[in-house]
Amino acid sequence: MARGKRARGWAWPRPCRACGLIFTPARIDGLTCSSRCRQRRHRGDDLAYLTAGGLTAKEQRKHRKWHDEVTVGIRAYKVEMAAMMKQRDLNRQRRQERRAIETVGRAALEKLRASGDYETIVGSIGEHKARKIAKVIEEGLKARHQTKSKEQKPAG
Numbered sequence: 535m536a537r538g539k540r541a542r543g544w545a546w547p548r549p550c551r552a553c554g555l556i557f558t559p560a561r562i563d564g565l566t567c568s569s570r571c572r573q574r575r576h577r578g579d580d581l582a583y584l585t586a587g588g589l590t591a592k593e594q595r596k597h598r599k600w601h602d603e604v605t606v607g608i609r610a611y612k613v614e615m616a617a618m619m620k621q622r623d624l625n626r627q628r629r630q631e632r633r634a635i636e637t638v639g640r641a642a643l644e645k646l647r648a649s650g651d652y653e654t655i656v657g658s659i660g661e662h663k664a665r666k667i668a669k670v671i672e673e674g675l676k677a678r679h680q681t682k683s684k685e686q687k688p689a690g
């Protein structure tokens with residue numbers, strides 16, 4: 535899936551939740567080092583290695599903290615991805631709307647053209663727009679001229 539592929543290469547090292555081996559998963563939400571360990575975990579061996587002996591109390595604390603950080607990191611990543619997907623859907627919707635507006639508008643223009651009102655309406659929109667653009671350009675030039683003359687004034 536595209537979502538899984540996107541996450542590849544972004545994962546950071548973590549202990550396997552089944553056997554405790556430190557590994558870097560292919561996916562950001564990978565929790566176990568192998569398919570065998572994934573099965574072990576699903577059978578109830580989640581974090582069992584921590585108390586199975588072989589780890590000092592200090593190491594156990596370190597691993598627990600590490601697992602907590604991974605959980606928080608995965609959750610944050612998923613929240614971020616969900617927001618990204620939502621934004622993408624929104625952008626797609628806007629693009630579709632723009633296309634629909636253009637199509638509907640064009641059809642309306644064709645109707646106007648057929649009715650003979652085309653020149654009056656399209657012409658007046660053009661004139662209004664042109665006046666607006668001319669005003670913006672004029673103001674822009676004025677502002678630029680003012681800053682330029684300020685810059686050219688000698689200091690003191």
Ligand SMILES: [Zn+2]
Nearest residue numbers: 550553567571
């Ligand atoms: Zn493992």
